[in-house]
Amino acid sequence: MKDWNEKCAVVGIYNAYNASILSYYALFAMQHRGQEASGISASNGQKISTYKNNGLVTKVFNENILEKLQGKSSIGHNRYSTAGEDSMNDSQPIFAKYSLGEIALAHNGNLTNAKEVRKSLIQEGSIFQSHLDTENLIHLIAKSHKNQLVDRIVDALTQIEGAYAFVFLSRTKMFAVRDKYGLRPLSLGKITNPDGTEGYIVASESCAFDLIGAEYIRDIQPGEMLIFEGAYSKHIPTPKSIKIFPHNPYPCIFEYVYFARPDSKVFGKNVYEIRKQMGIQLAKEYKIDADMVIPVPDSGVAAAIGYSRESGIPFELGIIRNHYIGRTFIEPTQSARELKVRLKLNPIAELIKDKEIIIIDDSIVRGTTSKQIIKILRHAGAKKIHLFISSPPTISPCFYGVDTPNKSELICANHTLEEVRDFIGADSLVFLSLEGLRKSISCDDSENFCQACFDGNYIDDFTKANL
Ligand code: AMP
Ligand code: SF4
Numbered sequence: 001m002k003d004w005n006e007k008c009a010v011v012g013i014y015n016a017y018n019a020s021i022l023s024y025y026a027l028f029a030m031q032h033r034g035q036e037a038s039g040i041s042a043s044n045g046q047k048i049s050t051y052k053n054n055g056l057v058t059k060v061f062n063e064n065i066l067e068k069l070q071g072k073s074s075i076g077h078n079r080y081s082t083a084g085e086d087s088m089n090d091s092q093p094i095f096a097k098y099s100l101g102e103i104a105l106a107h108n109g110n111l112t113n114a115k116e117v118r119k120s121l122i123q124e125g126s127i128f129q130s131h132l133d134t135e136n137l138i139h140l141i142a143k144s145h146k147n148q149l150v151d152r153i154v155d156a157l158t159q160i161e162g163a164y165a166f167v168f169l170s171r172t173k174m175f176a177v178r179d180k181y182g183l184r185p186l187s188l189g190k191i192t193n194p195d196g197t198e199g200y201i202v203a204s205e206s207c208a209f210d211l212i213g214a215e216y217i218r219d220i221q222p223g224e225m226l227i228f229e230g231a232y233s234k235h236i237p238t239p240k241s242i243k244i245f246p247h248n249p250y251p252c253i254f255e256y257v258y259f260a261r262p263d264s265k266v267f268g269k270n271v272y273e274i275r276k277q278m279g280i281q282l283a284k285e286y287k288i289d290a291d292m293v294i295p296v297p298d299s300g301v302a303a304a305i306g307y308s309r310e311s312g313i314p315f316e317l318g319i320i321r322n323h324y325i326g327r328t329f330i331e332p333t334q335s336a337r338e339l340k341v342r343l344k345l346n347p348i349a350e351l352i353k354d355k356e357i358i359i360i361d362d363s364i365v366r367g368t369t370s371k372q373i374i375k376i377l378r379h380a381g382a383k384k385i386h387l388f389i390s391s392p393p394t395i396s397p398c399f400y401g402v403d404t405p406n407k408s409e410l411i412c413a414n415h416t417l418e419e420v421r422d423f424i425g426a427d428s429l430v431f432l433s434l435e436g437l438r439k440s441i442s443c444d445d446s447e448n449f450c451q452a453c454f455d456g457n458y459i460d461d462f463t464k465a466n467l
């Protein structure tokens with residue numbers, strides 16, 4: 001039922017010297033959003049050059065490669081995925097020549113009507129080279145009868161449904177757009193070039209801005225498209241904004257729970273502060289006596305600090321993380337996933353032995369990580385282990401660009417709280433309430449978020465119809 005699709009990071013750099021090097025650093029900052037493949041397209045005003053390959057950003061690119069990606073504008077992409085028969089073809093940016101010239105495109109998200117659109121494009125004669133939803137866009141743009149690229153992009157966007165943050169690069173322009181619900185994040189920043197001229201950056205997360213010294217300006221609004229032009233004139237105008245769809249925000253609440261880096265500003269708010277608030281809220285909802293609060297590193301750290309502060313129970317770094325392996329979630333088989341947890345996390349036995357501990361993590365998906373953690377903590381001699389989760393139970397899969405498994409694999413969707421506790425092996429198990437999560441974001445009742453993975457209420461009719 002669910003298609004695995006790329007969940008990723010996108011960046012666009014406009015009017016900057018060595019734009020591809022800035023894209024490289026931005027992608028490096030956003031490596032956590034995708035570790036499978038990385039790519040950059042750059043334009044020198046005459047032609048677009050693209051390089052992409054499998055692996056981490058530092059493995060894919062070197063000085064020689066970046067030197068060949070010449071130009072003052074570039075876009076880039078990190079891919080996060082578990083499938084695709086030809087992984088290289090399925091990496092981004094996607095590049096194409098068409099009747100108006102050349103275009104490259106990078107996408108973070110998931111198009112919910114991709115199958116239907118692709119089917120009708122194939123019936124009309126299109127030939128596809130990848131399994132990517134994103135390739136639909138290229139075909140829709142190429143086939144559009146409009147005369148200007150901007151109109152063709154708008155034309156194409158009105159035919160697709162789902163979640164997206166797109167960056168498009170033509171030989172002289174760049175376009176950045178968020179879907180009508182603003183499900184996936186995309187922020188705008190300003191770059192000051194060494195000669196004092198200005199350029200722009202758009203990126204999935206603002207941590208990319210910090211690394212290259214760019215200044216955060218604002219988020220691109222849901223349904224808004226920014227058009228960057230004039231890179232080869234002396235004074236670059238501020239990007240032009242077009243409202244393609246009415247403002248109807250439903251940003252993804254899970255970005256705050258897990259996906260985004262804590263040092264990023266996402267949907268206008270700092271992620272670390274929100275995660276700390278989740279811990280504070282959790283302590284307000286569930287207060288027990290224990291010897292210490294221990295985070296599952298790194299995903300539970302900020303919430304554990306918040307929990308400790310609110311409850312007065314000491315915070316300890318009782319589990320140490322080995323950073324030199326990837327995330328556990330992306331392993332294809334269950335046994336490999338279990339091994340990877342052991343490779344990644346090791347408890348400090350001297351600290352834990354004979355202690356009653358509260359372990360804090362951000363979420364439970366399949367339950368594999370938590371089960372292994374409890375096992376290694378028991379082995380290290382913990383007396384009692386309480387697992388506190390700083391988000392509600394994940395009960396529904398995501399169709400909007402976050403990598404979650406099918407409903408049948410989501411442990412909380414198929415078992416009672418007591419069954420989950422028993423499977424995981426904790427002495428107690430609690431979750432932050434959805435209301436508590438929303439409070440942590442300081443949103444009022446009228447503020448909408450997509451929270452479908454926690455409450456099953458999908459925001460678009462297309463997804464509902466295909467559930
Ligand atoms: P699981 O072992 O399947 O229960 O996965 C839970 C762990 O995976 C938690 O420690 C989370 O930090 C992490 N996690 C949650 N959601 C995701 C996701 N979409 N992609 C990768 N890891 C995730
Ligand atoms: Fe985010 Fe969950 Fe909505 Fe997906 S279903 S967009 S992960 S809140």
